[in-house]
Amino acid sequence: MKWFKDFDTQGELELKQGTAEFEYFVAKGELALPESNLAHGIVHLGNLLSFDPGCPEWMELLETYRERNQGDLEALLPNDEERYYATEAIRAYHYAKIGHLDEAISLLNKILSVKPDVKYMECWGLTWLLDEAGFKAISAETAFYTLAQALNRFPEYKHLTISQERYLNDYLALATEYPNHFKVNETFIMTYLGLIRKAGKYEQALSLAKEYQKIYPGWHISIAKGLISREAQAYDQAEAAFKEALNFDPTDLSARLEAGDMYFNTQEWEKALNWYLEILEQDPEHEWAYPSTLFCQWKIDYQQDYPDETFPEELSNLAYGEVPNHRAQAIYSKFMPYQGYLPEPDDALSNILRQLIDENTKSDSFSCATTYLEAPSNLLAFQTQFQKELKIDLSVENIPKPDPRVPLESSPWELWKFEGTDPYPALPKPSNDLYEPIIKIANDEYEFEKQWAMASRIAQEISSDRVQELLAIMIHPPALPAGKTALEWLPRIQLAAAQVISHLDDGWEGSIRKKALYTVLFGPRDWATVAAIMALTHLAMENESISHNLNQAFAKLAAAIPDTGYCCYEYPLYYHWRYLPNLFEKEYEAIADKLQEIRARE
Numbered sequence: 001m002k003w004f005k006d007f008d009t010q011g012e013l014e015l016k017q018g019t020a021e022f023e024y025f026v027a028k029g030e031l032a033l034p035e036s037n038l039a040h041g042i043v044h045l046g047n048l049l050s051f052d053p054g055c056p057e058w059m060e061l062l063e064t065y066r067e068r069n070q071g072d073l074e075a076l077l078p079n080d081e082e083r084y085y086a087t088e089a090i091r092a093y094h095y096a097k098i099g100h101l102d103e104a105i106s107l108l109n110k111i112l113s114v115k116p117d118v119k120y121m122e123c124w125g126l127t128w129l130l131d132e133a134g135f136k137a138i139s140a141e142t143a144f145y146t147l148a149q150a151l152n153r154f155p156e157y158k159h160l161t162i163s164q165e166r167y168l169n170d171y172l173a174l175a176t177e178y179p180n181h182f183k184v185n186e187t188f189i190m191t192y193l194g195l196i197r198k199a200g201k202y203e204q205a206l207s208l209a210k211e212y213q214k215i216y217p218g219w220h221i222s223i224a225k226g227l228i229s230r231e232a233q234a235y236d237q238a239e240a241a242f243k244e245a246l247n248f249d250p251t252d253l254s255a256r257l258e259a260g261d262m263y264f265n266t267q268e269w270e271k272a273l274n275w276y277l278e279i280l281e282q283d284p285e286h287e288w289a290y291p292s293t294l295f296c297q298w299k300i301d302y303q304q305d306y307p308d309e310t311f312p313e314e315l316s317n318l319a320y321g322e323v324p325n326h327r328a329q330a331i332y333s334k335f336m337p338y339q340g341y342l343p344e345p346d347d348a349l350s351n352i353l354r355q356l357i358d359e360n361t362k363s364d365s366f367s368c369a370t371t372y373l374e375a376p377s378n379l380l381a382f383q384t385q386f387q388k389e390l391k392i393d394l395s396v397e398n399i400p401k402p403d404p405r406v407p408l409e410s411s412p413w414e415l416w417k418f419e420g421t422d423p424y425p426a427l428p429k430p431s432n433d434l435y436e437p438i439i440k441i442a443n444d445e446y447e448f449e450k451q452w453a454m455a456s457r458i459a460q461e462i463s464s465d466r467v468q469e470l471l472a473i474m475i476h477p478p479a480l481p482a483g484k485t486a487l488e489w490l491p492r493i494q495l496a497a498a499q500v501i502s503h504l505d506d507g508w509e510g511s512i513r514k515k516a517l518y519t520v521l522f523g524p525r526d527w528a529t530v531a532a533i534m535a536l537t538h539l540a541m542e543n544e545s546i547s548h549n550l551n552q553a554f555a556k557l558a559a560a561i562p563d564t565g566y567c568c569y570e571y572p573l574y575y576h577w578r579y580l581p582n583l584f585e586k587e588y589e590a591i592a593d594k595l596q597e598i599r600a601r602e
Helices: 020-032 038-051 056-068 085-097 101-114 120-129 140-153 162-180 186-198 202-215 219-231 235-248 254-265 269-282 289-302 313-320 326-333 348-358 377-386 432-443 448-459 464-473 486-501 512-522 527-542 544-559 570-577 585-601
Strands: 003-008 011-016 365-372 391-398 416-419 422-425
Touching (some): 011 020, 020 544, 038 056, 038 544, 101 140, 140 186, 162 186, 186 202, 202 219, 219 235, 254 269, 254 289, 289 313, 289 326, 313 326, 486 527, 570 585
Parallel strands (some): 365 391
């Protein structure tokens, strides 16, 4: 690992190279030196802004660099033949500042084609373009490509967070303005309808599509209608639109692929298979349709939920061969924990409860013994499963070291307190009105991205002052719905609460969401710890600047894994840890090796 060391009044300051903290330290430090090397500092400033181009403090630093060099940022930038996206983004910013908006937007589009996750266009470009004269200052080609890029970069509405929706509506405002300045054609109309669809405005999109089809009858509008109807869950209408598109181009594979995927996702295997087979008639080794066909045929023939000895070996070879097939891997992800499903707890007490559920046991009291102290949510699951207060006589032989009852950091809140080895909820029950939105998320079919988006919308209606109540839901769960067990329900509730907490406010240092999620992460170790790990990992994937902070937090949690006994959070910690951005190669390898060790052991 590479580390940069300096000293301040608080003692030694140690910064990991490649983190936002390191880039900020160097970029700002250059301004303070008697002989500043601004050309060196601006490279680090470019790296810094790639974490968050909208950070006010970092943008102020960029303006300081511009002023120090008499307004000429470009003179500080490398002019090598191979250029780096982070400094090229500053070049685009410079172009906009000197009034060359078309060059600026065009360059940002090129950057986004290779680095689509950085929000340069959202934080900078939209501000420039939404200015009264913005759209007039760029070419039709640049304007269209900007809208097309947005359509490709944003997910469908069910996966769209509230912050993404705000940006998407800005792009929609530009698309609405587009016909006032540029010539319209079928490709633009298809893009425009796609943006409306991804904003979740299905009725508006379909109504416009029908009007446009009178002027531009053809493949583009038919495909647009099919995609809108599919997202609106009007599947028969969608299929009819895709068939309509084939009337304009009978050899088209994309319409067949969209129809096949629609029925694949709704698990109508025979319908999906028929569409995929039409593709294979033209392209027998189609990289998407072929593995999809193998899977559909397996589902039809064997009706299995999970791979067994009947699972197509060829599909496995495609997924994990020398040149992995991404579609085959995506199919396999449906069977992977945390990707395709939320695993149930596997503590010794969980397994006892699982046995009692299978035996349909009914009792008012239970006597249990465990070798080591286990997660307190185990006993909560007993209460939740039998929907009444139970007398549970729990005998614990050993306390693991480190003691999982002891928080790793102090916090404004605590979830659990203990009397000896007996856990008790440390927070009062929340108000009843908070249960309904959490139940809505937990009851939905498990799909993390979709539930994450749902949580972002729900969080907009909840004051951050109610964070303690959201934490309390984790230990005062709602009643068990029909058809679910407590071993399934309680982890879903805890995850839903963590997802909503993740969206209560913005920023990181000093934020409510950091305090609350770290409370769960570092408090008495429990099933809820897993929910915090999952939510924090996703926050880091959306906000790379906090990745180093979470890397340290996860290392601290890893150090608290007991030396003996089962640890409910060990596997999910290492499973998710490897997804943190900006890990050094050796860090990633060490985490992956540990994960393999855990898998082999279990």
